[in-house]
Amino acid sequence: MSSLSHEDLLTKRKSVIGDYGGGADKRSQIAVGDHGGSACSGENKKSPRVKDRRGSYKRRKTSDSWTIVSPMKEDGCAWRKYGQKIILSAKYPRSYFRCTHKKQGCKATKQVQRIKEDPILYQTTYFGCHTCRYKLRAPLTNVIDTDPPESNLLCFEEMIPQVDAPFEFKEDRVQSDKKSSADSSLWHDMKSLEPFMVWPPKMRCFDMEGVDEFGDLDITFH
DNA sequence: ATTATTTGACCGAT
DNA sequence: ATCGGTCAAATAAT
Numbered sequence: 265m266s267s268l269s270h271e272d273l274l275t276k277r278k279s280v281i282g283d284y285g286g287g288a289d290k291r292s293q294i295a296v297g298d299h300g301g302s303a304c305s306g307e308n309k310k311s312p313r314v315k316d317r318r319g320s321y322k323r324r325k326t327s328d329s330w331t332i333v334s335p336m337k338e339d340g341c342a343w344r345k346y347g348q349k350i351i352l353s354a355k356y357p358r359s360y361f362r363c364t365h366k367k368q369g370c371k372a373t374k375q376v377q378r379i380k381e382d383p384i385l386y387q388t389t390y391f392g393c394h395t396c397r398y399k400l401r402a403p404l405t406n407v408i409d410t411d412p413p414e415s416n417l418l419c420f421e422e423m424i425p426q427v428d429a430p431f432e433f434k435e436d437r438v439q440s441d442k443k444s445s446a447d448s449s450l451w452h453d454m455k456s457l458e459p460f461m462v463w464p465p466k467m468r469c470f471d472m473e474g475v476d477e478f479g480d481l482d483i484t485f486h
Numbered sequence: 487a488t489t490a491t492t493t494g495a496c497c498g499a500t
Numbered sequence: 501a502t503c504g505g506t507c508a509a510a511t512a513a514t
Binding site: 317318319320321322344345346347348364 | 489490491492493495496497498
Binding site: 362 | 502504505506507
């Protein structure tokens with residue numbers, strides 16, 4: 265789709281940024297600049313860099329999660345990447361995604377990690393159910409107020425096959441080539457299927473725990 | 487303009 | 501101290 269390779273993009277970006285990440289943290293710089301000499305209004309507890317983030321996030325529980333092992337890392341949902349980490353015991357980095365509609369209260373997240381090279385396999389772990397899907401049906405109306413935000417579990421009737429999502433394969437920066445054709449053709453095969461991501465939570469609702477296989481996909485509920 | 491991605495720092499747990 | 505998960509500024513894309 266894009267005319268530039270990922271290496272190109274990366275190179276371009278690096279050349280623009282320079283030693284961006286290498287040296288001092290930009291927020292440190294900002295912080296020093298901000299209240300650098302100011303000593304502030306006296307009481308600082310522990311030199312907040314740019315903003316005190318203590319308690320800014322809570323670690324998730326491992327409940328309400330399930331894992332899918334599949335050759336695809338795309339599902340039918342709109343995710344926004346918010347992090348990537350090198351995992352010590354893993355060969356490939358792990359990517360962290362949250363639902364694009366987090367602002368509307370959707371708490372669903374997932375993490376994707378490639379676990380195998382030859383036939384490429386991704387392990388995707390989902391946390392929480394989407395609460396945003398049925399809102400998409402009436403995007404221009406004022407449904408937000410009327411939606412019960414605590415209804416985590418949806419019915420099948422509420423589900424919409426969200427095949428309008430941007431299906432696009434983007435490879436991790438750390439290995440750029442040898443993707444596309446295999447992946448894409450695979451995806452085109454799978455594209456006729458229901459986006460499988462939407463039903464694992466239903467299976468949970470229907471008391472299907474203990475099921476850990478479904479066709480070609482390995483699914484593990486936690 | 488707004489939204490998405492990148493990426494090092496920060497946080498809590500161990 | 502280290503690890504994995506998250507934040508958020510800078511950057512890129514739309």
